[in-house]
Amino acid sequence: MNDERIGALIENLGQRLNPVRPLRHPALRVMPVFILVAAWIAAAVLFIGIRHDIFEKIAEGTYLFELILSLGVVGTAMAAAAWLAVPDIREQGWILTPPLTLMLVLFLWILVRTYGEGFHLPSVEWSGCAVDGMLMGFVPVAALIVLTKRGASTHPYLESLMIVMAVMALGWVGLRITCASDDLGHCFFFHFMPFAVAGAVMGALARHLYRW
Amino acid sequence: MDDNSWDELAAAAQTGDKNAYKRLLGGIIPYIRAIIVPGLANVDWADDIVQEVLISVHKSLKTYDSTLSFKPWLTAIVKFRRVDFLRRHYSCRADRQVPLEDTAFIESHVTRDDIAGEWKDMEGALKRLPEQQRKVLEMVKIQGFTAQETADRTGMSVSAVKVSVHRSIKKLKAMLE
Numbered sequence A: 001m002n003d004e005r006i007g008a009l010i011e012n013l014g015q016r017l018n019p020v021r022p023l024r025h026p027a028l029r030v031m032p033v034f035i036l037v038a039a040w041i042a043a044a045v046l047f048i049g050i051r052h053d054i055f056e057k058i059a060e061g062t063y064l065f066e067l068i069l070s071l072g073v074v075g076t077a078m079a080a081a082a083w084l085a086v087p088d089i090r091e092q093g094w095i096l097t098p099p100l101t102l103m104l105v106l107f108l109w110i111l112v113r114t115y116g117e118g119f120h121l122p123s124v125e126w127s128g129c130a131v132d133g134m135l136m137g138f139v140p141v142a143a144l145i146v147l148t149k150r151g152a153s154t155h156p157y158l159e160s161l162m163i164v165m166a167v168m169a170l171g172w173v174g175l176r177i178t179c180a181s182d183d184l185g186h187c188f189f190f191h192f193m194p195f196a197v198a199g200a201v202m203g204a205l206a207r208h209l210y211r212w
Numbered sequence B: 001m002d003d004n005s006w007d008e009l010a011a012a013a014q015t016g017d018k019n020a021y022k023r024l025l026g027g028i029i030p031y032i033r034a035i036i037v038p039g040l041a042n043v044d045w046a047d048d049i050v051q052e053v054l055i056s057v058h059k060s061l062k063t064y065d066s067t068l069s070f071k072p073w074l075t076a077i078v079k080f081r082r083v084d085f086l087r088r089h090y091s092c093r094a095d096r097q098v099p100l101e102d103t104a105f106i107e108s109h110v111t112r113d114d115i116a117g118e119w120k121d122m123e124g125a126l127k128r129l130p131e132q133q134r135k136v137l138e139m140v141k142i143q144g145f146t147a148q149e150t151a152d153r154t155g156m157s158v159s160a161v162k163v164s165v166h167r168s169i170k171k172l173k174a175m176l177e
Helices: A002-015 A026-048 A054-058 A061-084 A094-115 A130-147 A156-178 A184-204 B002-014 B020-037 B045-059 B070-091 B104-111 B111-128 B131-142 B147-154 B156-174
Strands: none
Touching: A002 B020, A002 B045, A026 A061, A026 A130, A026 A156, A054 A061, A061 A094, A061 A130, A061 A156, A061 B020, A094 A156, A094 A184, A130 A156, A156 A184, B002 B020, B002 B147, B020 B045, B020 B070, B020 B104, B020 B131, B045 B147, B070 B147, B111 B131, B111 B156, B131 B147, B131 B156
16 A cells, blocks of 8 residues: 555656756855855945944954954855755765854854953943844845755754854954944844844744755 | 666656656665664654655755765755654654544543544544545644645645645534534
């Protein structure tokens, strides 16, 4: 009986088969998204306005290190998201190691800053940075979801994590370029927390989002 | 059938070769079973998972890269569907559900005869539905398949599945009133 059902299913699927165009290599698929995201962030930064002391900050090694580290998370997490859209990650599971490692370093960096510079809760007020962060993150998250949903991920949670990491780091870079505040409490609550909350929501919905 | 021939058949299927596709789907079933059966609490579930894997292969065929081996791609889908099936199965407590025909369970657990009759009525009404309608209704309303998944398994269109479920419920209501 069950063999009959499976046989009928194979016959049915066979009859419904149409030629398919195989997905391009993930690196090629992610490239246009990367360009779109870079253009969007550049436009958002210009729209919001670059921080007045940017040239002094760029000369600071720690600031530059933080920016490069964040950009590293963006690039590697976006690539990993594209790879994860293929069921077997193209047998290249190592692709997850760079973004996770760089993200860990970024967290450690924030912790070191917290220890070195002190941490205090920012005053409770509506900060424009939270809105700016949402503006910067909206298009990248949408583009990455469209990109990854065209595949067939067998790792929905990791897929969501990579997208959130990429967008979080992207927002961090954008806000560090536009917001003149280097206060850690402010950075944590208004540059980081909105993305963390959005990430938690996306993580909770991951199985539904990547159902196929 | 060796791994290389799977690669070739999958590549041919991507170009629309229906015979190659059917050979591929038929050929991978023993491999799928070999992965999913060990550790399953009930081997009867294996057939359900096999069907889900075959449908998943169909849906995601475009993600296979013919320059790579087919087997790891398939294995990833099989493991994903196995876990997905078990998660759904246990989350809806299907492991604690009892078939209506399990009279021994009913005799030992149904202690209120006044309610037991309603169970029998429902069972009788379901049995009076045409075979195909009952099957579709059970898949959608009892087993929790979506209309699309039911359509894939039965060869019906999605809209036909929805209409069938709607009509079945109307019939059941009429029978039970």
